[in-house]
Each structure stands twice: as structure tokens, then as C-alpha cells.
Amino acid sequence: MPASGSKSAQDFAVMARGVEKSFGTVKVLKGVDLAVEYGKVACILGPSGSGKSTFLRCMNHLERIDKGLLQVGGQLVGYRQHAGRLYEMKQGEVARQRADIGMVFQSFNLFPHMTVLQNIIEAPVGVKKVDRKQAIDEAMQLLAKVGLTAKAASYPRTLSGGQQQRVAIARALAMKPKLMLFDEPTSALDPELVGEVLNVMRGLAQDGMTMIVVTHEIGFAREVGDMVVFMDEGVVVEQGSPDDLFTNTKSSRARAFLSKVL
Amino acid sequence: MTDAADWSADRDVEQMPVVPLRHHGRWLAAVVLLVVLAGLIVSMITNPRFKWDIVLQYLFDDAIISGLLMTIWLTVAAMAIGIVLGTAIALMRISANPVLASVASGYLWIFRGTPLLVQLIFWFNLSALYPQITVGLPFGPSLGTFDANYFITVYVAALLGLGLNEGAYMSEIVRSGLNSVPVGQREAAEALGMSSFRVMWRIILPQAMRVIIPPTGNQLIGMLKTTSLVSVIALQELLYSAQLIYTANFQTMPLLIVASIWYLVLTTVLSIGQYFLERHFGRSDRRTAAVRADDADDNPAEAAREG
Numbered sequence: 001m002p003a004s005g006s007k008s009a010q011d012f013a014v015m016a017r018g019v020e021k022s023f024g025t026v027k028v029l030k031g032v033d034l035a036v037e038y039g040k041v042a043c044i045l046g047p048s049g050s051g052k053s054t055f056l057r058c059m060n061h062l063e064r065i066d067k068g069l070l071q072v073g074g075q076l077v078g079y080r081q082h083a084g085r086l087y088e089m090k091q092g093e094v095a096r097q098r099a100d101i102g103m104v105f106q107s108f109n110l111f112p113h114m115t116v117l118q119n120i121i122e123a124p125v126g127v128k129k130v131d132r133k134q135a136i137d138e139a140m141q142l143l144a145k146v147g148l149t150a151k152a153a154s155y156p157r158t159l160s161g162g163q164q165q166r167v168a169i170a171r172a173l174a175m176k177p178k179l180m181l182f183d184e185p186t187s188a189l190d191p192e193l194v195g196e197v198l199n200v201m202r203g204l205a206q207d208g209m210t211m212i213v214v215t216h217e218i219g220f221a222r223e224v225g226d227m228v229v230f231m232d233e234g235v236v237v238e239q240g241s242p243d244d245l246f247t248n249t250k251s252s253r254a255r256a257f258l259s260k261v262l
Numbered sequence: 263m264t265d266a267a268d269w270s271a272d273r274d275v276e277q278m279p280v281v282p283l284r285h286h287g288r289w290l291a292a293v294v295l296l297v298v299l300a301g302l303i304v305s306m307i308t309n310p311r312f313k314w315d316i317v318l319q320y321l322f323d324d325a326i327i328s329g330l331l332m333t334i335w336l337t338v339a340a341m342a343i344g345i346v347l348g349t350a351i352a353l354m355r356i357s358a359n360p361v362l363a364s365v366a367s368g369y370l371w372i373f374r375g376t377p378l379l380v381q382l383i384f385w386f387n388l389s390a391l392y393p394q395i396t397v398g399l400p401f402g403p404s405l406g407t408f409d410a411n412y413f414i415t416v417y418v419a420a421l422l423g424l425g426l427n428e429g430a431y432m433s434e435i436v437r438s439g440l441n442s443v444p445v446g447q448r449e450a451a452e453a454l455g456m457s458s459f460r461v462m463w464r465i466i467l468p469q470a471m472r473v474i475i476p477p478t479g480n481q482l483i484g485m486l487k488t489t490s491l492v493s494v495i496a497l498q499e500l501l502y503s504a505q506l507i508y509t510a511n512f513q514t515m516p517l518l519i520v521a522s523i524w525y526l527v528l529t530t531v532l533s534i535g536q537y538f539l540e541r542h543f544g545r546s547d548r549r550t551a552a553v554r555a556d557d558a559d560d561n562p563a564e565a566a567r568e569g
Contacts, residue, residue: 060453061451062449091457091458092457095452095455095456095457096455097455098452098453098456099454099455101453102453103450103453105439105446105449105450107446109444109446109447109449110450110467111447111450111465112469113469122464123454123455123456126456126464127454127455127456127457127460128461129457135393168450171454172453172454175454175455184398189311191311192502202352207399
């Protein structure tokens, strides 16, 4: 799905051109190009070490890019353009950008010292200054959506992995993000708990949420993804609709990877 | 052992009474210890040189009580300085600013590397180095000048000595607490758009507390006893008050016992307080319910479809 001339930058939730990133001397991203439209679900596949998680983390500035263009919602991530130069943003500006981007982590990262409900309302009340009562109402609606209203007063430790991840999704949604990033959301789960998390994500996709999902769940990518992106060794090797990429794989690297996981 | 006869002979095993293993060694050790203890207690009561009447007479003596209050005040104030300073030093040490980090390391190096007793005497005699203390900008205007002898009283010297020294130890405790919180917690909080202050205050510090509280309790109990060191600069805390009395009446042992009784009372109270604090900060750790995937879960598949 290359950026065609008829679409403006505002139509794209994420636009990346030539994104590079190194950790010390190791170059993890070697010029990543990607464009994801609003309302679409993009699934990023690839072997471990291909840079897909790092790329995802660059989208909300958890990692700083070294080179290239990375826009989320038409805005440069972490930089301000002024008079032909890029100025690194202050922490406050970065925080404001992040508030519009939800992120779900492989290891859930719920706040263990807070109950489920406190986890969800912490950012809306503390960052967006939403009225506490309203935040609780909205949080309960989100908990209903992920099927965990009965767990509102529980501490994360008392929940199963699948339940924790569903709370993490609700927590991210509470900020009313325009884009949701999922970093291998089911990789840390016991096999029987994967389904419940994917179900919640499927519901989100049906609601029209823009989602970028780094995953190993080929079945999910095929069924829910509007586009599938295959990354290897720090670049996007191949991308296209699930039907295209899975049945008509062009690159040998993608074919080799898919033959191992399918 | 597959013999039928043998099998029938063992059949009554389930009805046989059980004789637990006798721990003769344990019994012997307990008896020996109890005999020694009893001897000690008897000697404490019967040895007239303990002079329990004098102990009792001075236990609630005005000078002792005011010394006790001074000890409590010093402990609280020095710990407060130590905690605030220690938190600041810990945050400096983990900061990305190399100057802040090095200054913090240097602070630690000096205050942990010299004996507290030396530091106390040093602060007490600061006026030898700086007879006049001037507050102002380097090479700039002065905001006022104080006479060091007047400004550095025994109280100030004691608080400086105890507080600055404690700050060094507390900074290590706070730092290990901050390091104990997984990186994912910071990332999750940042991804929600929280400011770095908010991340620290609402997410990192409350979790670090669980690691910080127990050793801080130990430090507090240690500080209570360490305050006795300031008797060398003649500040009238508990030990020095007792010393003043026994240099006058030569009842050294009874007065040391008086001081010890009060130290024991205070450390006991503090230990009880620490127990409840640890319980409070450990609350999210206690599993209140067994984990079951389907337990009290309102069927996610259904909910997702409706939503």
C-alpha cells in the first residue's frame, strides 16, 4: 500500500520514510518505509531481531530515531520543524504527543500498586484532567468492553495474564487514542489465554480503531489485518494485503519465514 | 517382600501409633541455656552493685527525660534530613547529567568514607576553618555574614553531622529502591503521556517504597543509637545526660542501665511501627484470590462482539 498522490499526509496515521536507528554500533533499523492509513489494521511480522518492536517503539518516541522521517497523525514524532532545522521536543511536548497514542506491551506493565480501576483512570485524571467521576464511568464502560467489570477492584497480581493484558488494553483506550500500538501482545501468554486477548483486539478493529500490531499470530494477521508488513534485518521486505502476502509471497526471505511459522 | 505372609503382617501399620523423633540435642541445649540465663538473672537481682533502687530513682529523672526527648528529636530531625537529602542524591546519581551524577558520587565517597565521629567533631570545630560564614554568590554580592561560632551551635553541628552522613546511606537505599522497579513501568507510564515528575511520583516511588521502607526502618533504629555519639560534642541527649549525672555521683553502672532501658524502649516501639509500615506497603503483593482465567470474567468473546 504505497502512498499514492491523491492522499494527503493527514490521511495517514503513520508515515515513515527511511527511518534509521542504532543501539551503539548495532544498526537495528536501516531505512524503514511504511504508510498506514487511519482506520486500518497493520500487522508487522518478522523474525526476532528484525527491528519490528524497535520500529513500533519509535512511533511514540520510547526510542529516538537517528535518521529519516517518522510522522504520526501528520506530526513529526519527537521533533519540531522550524526554519529548516529539526529541534528535539521538550519532555512535555513528547508527553502530549504520546497521550494520543495507546500502547500495549508484551509484559502488560500494569501498575501493581494500583487496582484495575485505578490503573485505568490514572492517566485520564492525572494527565488529561478528566473529572474523576466521569473517568470512573468511562473506565467501567471500557472494562465491560474487555469483559472484566467484576475485576475493577482487584490488584493486577490476582489476575491471569490474559486478564492483565485486557486491562492493559482498557488502560490505553481510556486516553481515547487515535492510534493503538501493540507490541507482541500475546507472546507472554499461556496458549489458552491468547484467544481472549485477540478477541478484544478483533472487537477494536471492528470499531474502526487504527492499529499497528507487532505479532507472531499469523491467523490474526490474516483475518483482522488490512495490511501485513514483513520486516527483516531492519527493513520492510514486503507488504500488502493479507491475501496477497500470504498466498502470493514475492520475496524469498518472507517465504522462508512463513514456511517456518505457518 | 511380595510374600503373602509378610504382607498380612504389615497390614496393621495404619493402626499403629506414631512415635515422633526425639531431638535430644535440642533439649540439652535448651536446658543449658536456661540454666545460664537463670544464673544471670539471679545475679542481676542479688548483686547489690547493680543498685536497682538508683536505677529506679533516675529512670524518670528530669535530666534523663529531657535527654530522652533530645535523643528523639535528634533522631527524627537527622533522619528527615537524611531521607530528603538521600532522595535528592539518589535522583542525581541516576540522572543523565554527568555533573550531577559525579557530584552525587563524590558526596557519597566523602560521607561514607570517613567516620561519623570524625565528621561530628569536624562540624563542631568548623569555626577553626571558617571563622566567618558569608552567604552570597561566588565573586558576587554578599547576602550576609555570620559568626561561625555563633551559628554552628552543638545542635547545628550534631544535625549537620548526623543528617549529612545519613543522607549518604539513604541515597544508596533510595537508589536500590528505584532500580528495583522494572523499566516497563516507566515505559507504560510514559506511553500514557505522563510527565516525568508524575511518572516518578505516582508510579516509580510508590513501588520503590516496598524496597526502601525495611532498610530505612533499620537506619532509623540505627540512628536512634548513633545519636549517642553526639555526646562527644557535649550535646545533652540521653547518654550525655546520664554521663553528667554519673560524673557527679559516680553511679556509672546504674545510670548506663537507665540509658539502656530507654534505648530499648524506643527501639522496640520503632520495630513495631516498622512491622505495620512494611505490611502497608506490601499490600499489592498479597494474593487475595487464587488466579483462575475464567473466574469472575464476564466472557470476553461475547463482550468483544457486542462492543
